[in-house]
Amino acid sequence: MFRNVAAIYLHLAGLLQRKKAGTSLTRCLHQTFAMAKRLQARRLDGIDHNPWVEFSKMASEYDVVNLGQGFPDFPPPDFAVQAFQLALSSDFMLNQYTKAFGYPPLTEILASFFGKLLGQEIDPLKNVLVTVGAYGALFTAFQALVDEGDEVIIMEPFFDCYEPMTLMAGGRPVFVTMKPSPTQDGELDSASNWQLDPTELASKFTSRTKALVFNTPNNPLGKVFSKAELELVASLCQQHDVICISDEVYQWLVYDGHQHISIASLPGMWERTLTIGSAGKSFSATGWKVGWALGPDRLMKHLRTVHQNTVYHCPTQAQVSRAHRGKLSVPQRQGLPCCGAVLRCGLPPPQGLAAIPVSIFYSMPHRKHFDHYVRFCFVKDESTLQAMDEKLQRWKDELRP
Numbered sequence: 001m002f003r004n005v006a007a008i009y010l011h012l013a014g015l016l017q018r019k020k021a022g023t024s025l026t027r028c029l030h031q032t033f034a035m036a037k038r039l040q041a042r043r044l045d046g047i048d049h050n051p052w053v054e055f056s057k058m059a060s061e062y063d064v065v066n067l068g069q070g071f072p073d074f075p076p077p078d079f080a081v082q083a084f085q086l087a088l089s090s091d092f093m094l095n096q097y098t099k100a101f102g103y104p105p106l107t108e109i110l111a112s113f114f115g116k117l118l119g120q121e122i123d124p125l126k127n128v129l130v131t132v133g134a135y136g137a138l139f140t141a142f143q144a145l146v147d148e149g150d151e152v153i154i155m156e157p158f159f160d161c162y163e164p165m166t167l168m169a170g171g172r173p174v175f176v177t178m179k180p181s182p183t184q185d186g187e188l189d190s191a192s193n194w195q196l197d198p199t200e201l202a203s204k205f206t207s208r209t210k211a212l213v214f215n216t217p218n219n220p221l222g223k224v225f226s227k228a229e230l231e232l233v234a235s236l237c238q239q240h241d242v243i244c245i246s247d248e249v250y251q252w253l254v255y256d257g258h259q260h261i262s263i264a265s266l267p268g269m270w271e272r273t274l275t276i277g278s279a280g281k282s283f284s285a286t287g288w289k290v291g292w293a294l295g296p297d298r299l300m301k302h303l304r305t306v307h308q309n310t311v312y313h314c315p316t317q318a319q320v321s322r323a324h325r326g327k328l329s330v331p332q333r334q335g336l337p338c339c340g341a342v343l344r345c346g347l348p349p350p351q352g353l354a355a356i357p358v359s360i361f362y363s364m365p366h367r368k369h370f371d372h373y374v375r376f377c378f379v380k381d382e383s384t385l386q387a388m389d390e391k392l393q394r395w396k397d398e399l400r401p
């Protein structure tokens with residue numbers, strides 16, 4: 001490091017000595033840095049834009065009713081906040097590192113809680129990894145399991161990070177599109193109308209397919225995949241020896257008439273599935289960033305290798321708050337349907353109302369077919385929803401002939 005700084009200094013000094021009259025120091029600096037090697041790693045090519053960063057910036061710069069990014073604008077439940085406060089003020093050692101793969105009381109609770117749901121004997125040390133949010137679990141999974149040239153099947157519309165995470169690992173995303181079945185005049189579209197064509201899905205599996213990313217309930221649609229759909233995906237994964245990365249962060253946000261089923265609970269699927277969850281989503285506290293991956297040791301041991309060599313460890317107190325009093329409490333309908341409502345619009349939404357265009361949840365070639373949908377996140381305070389209502393009413397009046 002010192003040698004590099006010294007080298008830059010000597011180089012600059014040389015340039016300054018040689019500088020002609022009128023050449024500024026800024027220009028010399030520019031010349032120095034223009035000679036630098038390529039900075040950006042090739043794996044970042046084409047993935048430098050992030051819709052969430054851009055839309056959050058725009059929403060903060062303008063005076064808008066923000067139904068764009070999926071986070072609540074109301075406080076998390078009292079019991080969750082109290083648990084966090086207690087974690088901050090109790091044992092001072094909770095300010096220090098805990099076990100690399102998760103705070104032990106939390107991994108134990110996750111193991112026993114999800115063990116019952118998935119019908120598995122889950123070992124807290126071998127089958128559970130606590131991560132920096134579900135994002136952390138996904139990143140770790142892609143890095144651990146996807147190799148140069150591996151194909152990863154992604155169902156569109158998809159939570160946008162699956163594509164860059166595949167690319168950063170050297171993999172090749174292969175998209176399969178869910179399409180809405182036609183509705184009768186006046187009939188409302190519904191998430192369950194959006195379906196995969198089984199023949200098309202099957203055609204995406206090749207000898208190079210390493211993994212399939214599954215997201216139920218789906219962001220942005222809110223679609224809860226049916227048992228029959230899960231069985232189809234499960235049988236294809238088994239037939240082609242493919243790993244299933246199952247993102248289930250919205251599993252507690254299922255609407256009446258639907259039932260969330262974890263694909264890992266289907267026969268033969270535990271051995272090839274990573275089940276990913278998020279306390280941030282379940283407890284309306286997205287900033288706490290506590291997530292996890294659950295799965296068989298044969299997959300988890302590779303995730304642990306990535307984890308111990310990257311973040312190593314997640315914030316202790318945030319983990320403690322989730323493990324408070326030895327139980328994992330799941331709030332009843334207090335959570336966060338980030339994947340609010342997807343609406344079909346012939347026109348752009350009204351000014352002053354921030355939403356997310358559904359096209360960003362599609363791969364580039366397919367975006368144009370879905371550019372007439374927007375996603376509204378409605379896990380917002382009553383006053384925000386009221387403000388949204390006023391905007392929409394005004395817009396409706398303006399559109400009237």
Ligand SMILES: Cc1ncc(COP(=O)(O)O)c(C=O)c1O
Nearest residue numbers: 133134135159219249278280291
């Ligand atoms: C489908 C899906 N998976 C994962 C995440 C990331 O969750 P976390 O905030 O726990 O990292 C999100 C966040 O919006 C999401 O919508």
